[in-house]
Amino acid sequence: MSSTPKSSQKKDNLVEIAGDLFYYQGFAATGIKQIIEKAGIAKGTFYSHFESKEELGIAWLQKYYDLWQTILDDLNTSDKSPRQKILSLFDTLTEWMNTHDYRGCVFLNTLAELPKPTGEMRKIIRTHKENLRNYIYELTQAHFPDKPKDFSKHKADVIYLFFESALVESQNFREPWPIEVARKETEHTLS
Amino acid sequence: MSSTPKSSQKKDNLVEIAGDLFYYQGFAATGIKQIIEKAGIAKGTFYSHFESKEELGIAWLQKYYDLWQTILDDLNTSDKSPRQKILSLFDTLTEWMNTHDYRGCVFLNTLAELPKPTGEMRKIIRTHKENLRNYIYELTQAHFPDKPKDFSKHKADVIYLFFESALVESQNFREPWPIEVARKETEHTLS
Amino acid sequence: MSSTPKSSQKKDNLVEIAGDLFYYQGFAATGIKQIIEKAGIAKGTFYSHFESKEELGIAWLQKYYDLWQTILDDLNTSDKSPRQKILSLFDTLTEWMNTHDYRGCVFLNTLAELPKPTGEMRKIIRTHKENLRNYIYELTQAHFPDKPKDFSKHKADVIYLFFESALVESQNFREPWPIEVARKETEHTLS
Amino acid sequence: MSSTPKSSQKKDNLVEIAGDLFYYQGFAATGIKQIIEKAGIAKGTFYSHFESKEELGIAWLQKYYDLWQTILDDLNTSDKSPRQKILSLFDTLTEWMNTHDYRGCVFLNTLAELPKPTGEMRKIIRTHKENLRNYIYELTQAHFPDKPKDFSKHKADVIYLFFESALVESQNFREPWPIEVARKETEHTLS
DNA sequence: AATGAATGAGCCTTCATTCAT
DNA sequence: CATGAATGAAGGCTCATTCAT
Secondary structure, three states: OOOOOOOOHHHHHHHHHHHHHHHHHOOOOOOHHHHHHHHOOOHHHHHHHOOOHHHHHHHHHHHHHHHHHHHHHHHHHOOOOHHHHHHHHHHHHHHHHHHOOOOOOHHHHHHHHOOOOOOHHHHHHHHHHHHHHHHHHHHHHHHOOOOOHHHHHHHHHHHHHHHHHHHHHHHHHOOOHHHHHHHHHHHHHOO | OOOOOOOOHHHHHHHHHHHHHHHHHOOOOOOHHHHHHHHOOOHHHHHHHOOOHHHHHHHHHHHHHHHHHHHHHHHHHOOOOHHHHHHHHHHHHHHHHHHOOOOOOHHHHHHHHOOOOOOHHHHHHHHHHHHHHHHHHHHHHHHOOOOOHHHHHHHHHHHHHHHHHHHHHHHHHOOOHHHHHHHHHHHHHOO | OOOOOOOOHHHHHHHHHHHHHHHHHOOOOOOHHHHHHHHOOOHHHHHHHOOOHHHHHHHHHHHHHHHHHHHHHHHHHOOOOHHHHHHHHHHHHHHHHHHOOOOOOHHHHHHHHOOOOOOHHHHHHHHHHHHHHHHHHHHHHHHOOOOOHHHHHHHHHHHHHHHHHHHHHHHHHOOOHHHHHHHHHHHHHOO | OOOOOOOOHHHHHHHHHHHHHHHHHOOOOOOHHHHHHHHOOOHHHHHHHOOOHHHHHHHHHHHHHHHHHHHHHHHHHOOOOHHHHHHHHHHHHHHHHHHOOOOOOHHHHHHHHOOOOOOHHHHHHHHHHHHHHHHHHHHHHHHOOOOOHHHHHHHHHHHHHHHHHHHHHHHHHOOOHHHHHHHHHHHHHOO
């Protein structure tokens, strides 16, 4: 679930184009027709690259999964303190909001569309969020080196919940305050 | 936006039936055909009650909007302390999860499906969440009577964010820990 | 499996139109598009009458099933002798060939298209042929009243096989000789 | 129409693989994609061997045409009596049924799928059946050396019809009785 | 009110075939 | 020879909505 083994440029391009539509219109609400028209290819061509719409959806989520892994990895190898690393997550979110027509979290929005708790797409979503939660946990452990694990675990969960609500509520209100509040409170949690 | 003026029983029944499908399958993913079949009526009959699918969606969200208003009003007129009232919100959530096949928050899931920030459905969602946020604000003010308004406002936002993430993450993980953590931290926030 | 309870004229008309196409092109080779274009209706209209293409196929086979039952019933109530009744089957076949662009037996051709031995269409086919076989059996019993049942049963099977090969081979060779030979031999079988 | 002049092993392999699919799913119902996937080759590779799907269908029928010719030739050069040779045809059929998931006669099933009485595939089918009919005719002539040709010709047709109905009806009923009855009656015809 | 036939664009997917590499 | 991307019509079917009865 980490990296794409054989990366065709055409496929990547399709994921890019479709991903935009999925993000701004929803996965189900976006038709193959719309995707191929925007990509300028024939229907059959699309299906020579992807076996199904779901496979495209998986590739799309996988791309964001990988992107987030890269963000977290890069952050981890930086010379920031654990505390700064955690707060950087909120800064990343703010930056994203300022540079995109923010429509919320790719994963959470798609989660809302998927009724059944099974399936590959759903699995990627859950794994991504588990990774994020674990990532924060490792940082809280590093930040509170003398505290018991339970303490850090709880702190991590609190921060994780703040981050998630920042994602969702900035989408709902289309205002930056949820991120600001969540960031501020995270600071306080780490003090 | 508060109560249905003329409530036909048939309409209510349709909203009930459709609401179940909307909640468990998504608004867009649920077709009129499925609704009328489950309701045992003809297509024309449905459209004599509702002008469009969106109007049904509005009635559905309105119903939950009203339901939440009732919950909050009842809670408000109870003899509980402001602190207990806030914590009751999380208990309500836990009870809901235990008695339903939890698929997340009606409003947030639908939010994820609606691309444009305009439209009546979107408005109901945002207003509902604003109401909830204000409600918590009133309670934090009552809980911290000697503190300045900004203090209570910030506390309310923190608690609101906890509540929202509890909604979303219990859906994602299908586990009760997000609610427990959010409730516990809310308790701490109020101390 | 005997008679259509609620007969809509529109449905019957669709079965008629589609049936012609099915017969001359094959069931699988005939598309819904072709059917609705010939019928002059929209796609959705078709699907308001039939839930699926298979349901149309079933109605089509059922129609011929019923037609054959009527033919056999009428023949049975006629004042012909059992021998004459049996031979009439071949005359019916000859008449059919002379008045239609003969493309073989509706049932046997469709049988060849259906891989799996299950399904409603396949069931109608088998039942129709069983009925025909039993029908002939009853007539051979009446024709040989003093003979044991096994004798008549065997005679019936022989005649049934002649009839079936007459159907198939007149399709293959597009000549009348298979019917003539089968009829002549059936006469001999009954002597 | 007798033997493949230049036989490439790859082509033969493709015919083998495709033939299985054609037989069990039908010619039209089997797609090129399925064939190449089962063969493990690319689409272009397939079309470098065969100009079209029809050419593959022709090669497939031709293969069975040749196979039958071999069976008949081998039978002819055996030391069996004409009567035994004819009855062997039914035994061959029984053996085939017992060793294969019987789906009927390759030629007759394909005949049912082909609407137009023209075309190469249709020609192979008709020729094969003509050959079979003539083959039986030669044997009946040998069996009744003192009888006039018309007599033997009629006998041959009767036996041919029995054989054909044995093919079709054992497919329809999925039982051995049609072959048994046809064989027994053929014995009687030759007495 | 209630019915359900009618619409036609749209859904995702497969088809046989071509052709540049 | 082999590859697989490209084509676009066609596959069966669903969509929300309208309207004559």
